[in-house]
Amino acid sequence: MQIETLNDRSRVIFRMIVESYLDNGDPVGSRTLSRHPGVDLSAASIRNVMADLEETGLIYAPHVSAGRIPTELGLRLFVDGLLEIGNLTEEERANIDIRCAGQGRRREDVLEDATNLLSGLCQCASLVMVPKTNAPLKHLEFVPLSAEKALVVVVSEDGVVENRVIDLPPGLPPSSLVQASNYLNSRFKNRTFEEARAIIARELADQKAELDSLTGKVVEQGLATWTGDDKPSLIVRGRGNLLEDVRAIEDLERIRRLFDDLETKLDLTRLLEKARDAEGVKIFIGSENNLFSLSGSSLVVSPYMKGDNKIIGMIGVIGPTRINYARIIPMVDYTAKVIGRIL
Known part of the structure; x- marks a missing residue:
């Protein structure tokens, strides 16, 4: 149904019923509507209009002898055809x-x-x-924050930048962060997180990563901060x-x-x-x-x-x-x- 199918009188009464419902949630009756400023219709005339609106499925009475409120169909018609959207201040x-x-x-x-x-x-x-976070990864870097913590920055190919703070193993030299970054970037290039993580996990398990034990721990910590969830x-x-x-x-x-x-x-x-x-x-x-x-x-x-x-x-x-x-x-x-x- 289009709002244009309603005549002017029906449109005015329909708008008032819906606006009253959105304002206070209560059913509204013909007598209340007849007292509304600018309404030049008797309660009997309004009841006739309401009966027509009810027959078309736009309003209904939630209780016996109650006023009317809009149906879901009526709300959809109002939102699509009569709603005046306000502007934010x-x-x-x-x-x-x-x-x-x-x-x-x-x-x-x-x-x-x-x-x-x-x-x-x-x-x-x-x-x-x-x-989803399954875009190929573009760059990863470990940024030192203190002797105990570092910031892991990951940039994906779709432009998303994410940061995580990790704990560093005691005695880690600054060069290890550079080594860890270079190692991960070489494995991440043009691969999703899950693809790269599988490769790195195998290399660490087989001791083929050519990383010392402290740098290996940094790599594991960095990987652990991302779930790699593609959902x-x-x-x-x-x-x-x-x-x-x-x-x-x-x-x-x-x-x-x-x-x-x-x-x-x-x-x-x-x-x-x-x-x-x-x-x-x-x-x-x-x-x-x-x-x-x-x-x-x-x-x-x-x-x-x-x-x-x-x-x-x-x-x-x-x-x-x-x-x-x-x-x-x-x-x-x-x-x-x-x-x-x-x-």
Whole structure:
């Protein structure tokens, strides 16, 4: 259904019902709507319009003799055709810039801060899909920090830079860090992490690495800091925000089901993978996706990209279907752009 199929009167009443629901979550009746400023219709006329909207499947009565609230179909029609998306203030943009900033930080730290920030700003749970790490490695270097610690810097062919701090064995000469770097770079060139690690593990086990024992320990420590996982992982934060507006037992049951959905990270990751090709923000409302068919939840996500516009992950928020779409959509969109620039 397109919003253009509704006449002007139906469109006005439909908008008011949806906006009232998104604002307070309560059903709204014809008498309340008739008292709304700018409405020049009797309660009886509004009831007739509401009956037509209910017949088309856009609104329904959750209880006998209650007012009306939008269906999931109605919410989709509203979001696609009537929603007026707000703009972020300069202060909000600056806050996101500052909280996510930090050139050269570990990718996981940037994404962790971004998800915590989004959950607080949107008062929902937030999630981010951390991209796969199976790109060939370009360069690795050990940078001494002190006599006991060194920074391991790894650059992959796709431009991702990651840092780890490792402990150094006692008595390690500075030249050993250079030797360890040269050794690993020669094995990593044009290979993925897993491919290089398999080669290095064999050479160390067979004592063919031509490294002294201390340098060999540095190499092992450096390898141990990376999992080499080629599967996308998921960070979820802010579940507690979903309990802030629980009003009834059925609300609590819905949240419990959503918590169960959030624990099913494999299914959620698959859902985010499906949204990777979206241009800009993608919105899933309720049973449009099987994962949320029981909890009645909405997911607002956006891809974050590298400088060449290649999508490397997804970030977004999840909450009840009556989330503040007008505020959350630009918040998710801008945060995705910021972390894309940083990463």
